[in-house]
Amino acid sequence: MAPLPLTQKDLEQLADKGISAEQVMGQIHLLRNGAPYARLNRPCTIGDGILNLTEPELKRHTVFYDQESPRRTIIKFVPASGAATRMFEELIQLELTDAFVEPDWIRAKAAKGDRASQTLLTVMRNLPHFAFYDELKKCSTHEEINIGRLQKREHYLRVLRYLLHPVGLDYARLPKGLLLFHRYPEGARTAFEEHLVEAALYAKGKDDTCRLHFTVASGYMARFEALFNHVRRHYESEFGMHLEVHFSTQKSSSDTVATDMNNKPFRLENGRILFRPGGHGALIDNLNRLDGDIIFIKNIDNVVPDGRKPATTRYKKALAGLLLSRQQETFQRLESLHGPSPSEQTLQEIAAFAGHHLGATPPPEITRASQETRRAWLFERLNRPLRVCGMVRNEGEPGGGPFWVEGDDLSVSLQIVENAAVNPSASQQKILKASTHFNPVDLVCATRDFKGKPFDLTRFVNPKSVFIARKSKGERKLNALELPGLWNGAMAHWNTLFVEVPKETFNPVKTITDLLRKEHLTARDAGAPCSHTAS
Structure with missing residues (x-):
């Protein structure tokens, strides 16, 4: 790619944002040439990439989590910066x-x-x-x-x-987390408060502390902090725990360059280059700064009233118990690979574990390679962050889903893939349409290695897994680049488990009338309609 005609003022602007000229060049290259499509091998289904936990397994994993959680640092991570504009x-x-x-x-x-x-x-x-x-x-x-x-x-x-509008509640501009979602005899709760209550039910770790981290828009940081300070003592008293809540904003250095229709940097009237927020995939940097044994990830709008929380609590604990169990098994094998040269039998057992329990299938050249090469591949493949992702049966909901995806080296791995990332060819669309489950953003993560050291999560991102959109600035069109999605490309090289979770654990509020669904009503709302078109 030809060198960019960057001026001294451009370089100063990049320095202020913490962005290098090489990053800008790489982003413009993607905008010029387009993002590569994911290569779907087949959809994940029950028994082929998606686990369906039996009742005894649910109980066993839940008991294990309840035993371990008092000794662990547990964090609930909630992306909460999006405005509620789309709701209205x-x-x-x-x-x-x-x-x-x-x-x-x-x-x-x-x-x-x-x-x-x-x-x-x-x-x-x-x-x-x-x-x-x-x-x-x-x-x-x-x-x-x-x-x-x-x-x-x-x-x-x-x-x-x-x-x-600002003369009243100003709900068209506020972040969803500050909107009142549910009401109780003692008063109404915002989506933010419902996450505090949820954390008390399944994310209480050592020292009886519930640790939460919300990523918020910088202009509303003070509003979130004020709300937390106002309600903190009430919820700590009601649920017998200590709340530790932190907030962060999306880093300016994660913004991406926009280009004009000639694929040159889009310039504002004052000559400065236009940068835009890089999408929720930029939050991998925020997640990377957290130091926890277990990290739950859930969207801000997927909450329910107290009467409907038991199912969510049960499955969150079961997923976390499975995470800890699989992590323990993985660490044992990493210790074997890290020590003296393991035997051929040990290598075969570890390879079988990686394939059967982590969906890690080696490329053809690795299966034919020397013992030392296979050992090195297995160690690198197992020594990664681990996530357990809940998946809901697809009943027409929008969003990405779980697939077996082919890598450049012909290996196959478990990935969450958005519809827009799939090639429009007939063969790939056939695989897409055969999908049985979708991603409700129900993740439990472990981000430390077998020595207890935090992973650098930025090392496990697929930088090519981006999304390009046509936008506008005033009357001028532009090309915008979104970074690899947080649970898509930003976690592309994690070890992954998919688990089926019931539909009742997924109740997002995407439009205002979703709040009239029975899943979001309490006893005080008896008689309210549950239909979007109720009259």
């Missing part, structure tokens, strides 16, 4: 429609199947069932007409004004 996308679009002021127009559109209009009617007719309703009412106390009356008189624009 349909309402925002309707708000911009002039005809929106006519409720009859909305009802007519809804009757014809217009999704946005149906969403609006569902929200307005069921406002009292949302956990944020009491706070919403407080926003309009200075008005002559209160929220209840606005709702009854179908003044939808004014209600949305208080719900979505």
Whole structure:
């Protein structure tokens, strides 16, 4: 690739962000040539890449975790920086429609199947069932007409004004973690608070401490800290534990360069190069700074009220127990490989373990290689971070799924692959469509080696596993680069186990009407609809 025409000011800008010219060149190369597709070998299914734990196995792993957890440093890692804008996308679009002021127009559109209009009617007719309703009412106390009356008189624009904008709750811009999701007799809880409660149920480690780490948008760090300081003592008292919560933001050095339609650095009016956030894959740096024996990873919006937490708690403990058990078995074999030259029988046993229990299949040239070469390959292949990933049966939910993927050396490994990373060819799409499970982001990780030293997680990233998107800045189009996804390319070279978990453990809130599903309602919400199009 030809050298980039970087000016002295460009180099100063890169230095300020902690980005090298070589990184920028590599990113532009990817933007010019496109990201390589994953080579799917076959979908992971029950018995072929996905474990289905029996009742005795669930109990055994749970008991093992309960025995080990008091001696371990346990951390719950929650990406929580995303704004809730997408939750309210349909309402925002309707708000911009002039005809929106006519409720009859909305009802007519809804009757014809217009999704946005149906969403609006569902929200307005069921406002009292949302956990944020009491706070919403407080926003309009200075008005002559209160929220209840606005709702009854179908003044939808004014209600949305208080719900979505800074004059009221400002929910269209706040991070999801700060939104009130569920309500209880003692008051409503935000998604952030539900994660604190969850941690008390399955992530309490040594010293009776629940350690959580949230990655947040820098502009809302103070809001999260204030909320935690406000509720901390209450939850510590209620659940008999100590809460240790930390926050971090995405590093500026993880931003990626944007290019124009000529594949040159996209420049702003002031001449500076445009950099954009590198996506959630950039959070591998945040994860890399954590020092824990066990790290749970879960999205901010996948929480449920207390009455529905037992299933989540049970499977989280079972996955963690399986993680510790498999880690223990792996460490024993690493000790054998690290010592004096192991026998041929030992090498064969370790190779069988790697293939059967870690999905680590050696490439053809390794199976024919010398004993020392095979020993070195096995040691390198086993001496990696370990993750156990819950997988839910695919019932039409969007998102990546578990596959056997071929590497450049013809080895095959377990990977989470997004739909966009699959070649559009008929053969690859056939494998994609044959997938039986999808990724709900339910991970338990071990990031220390067999000597107890933390791995450098950046060493196990597949840098080519990126995503390229067409975006715009004002009226100008640009190409944007997202770094390898946190549980996709950023963990591509981890050792991986996939385990089937029940659908009831996956209840994300992607739209506002998801909060009206039965999975998110409490006893106080009796009678609320469970349908997106309820009337």
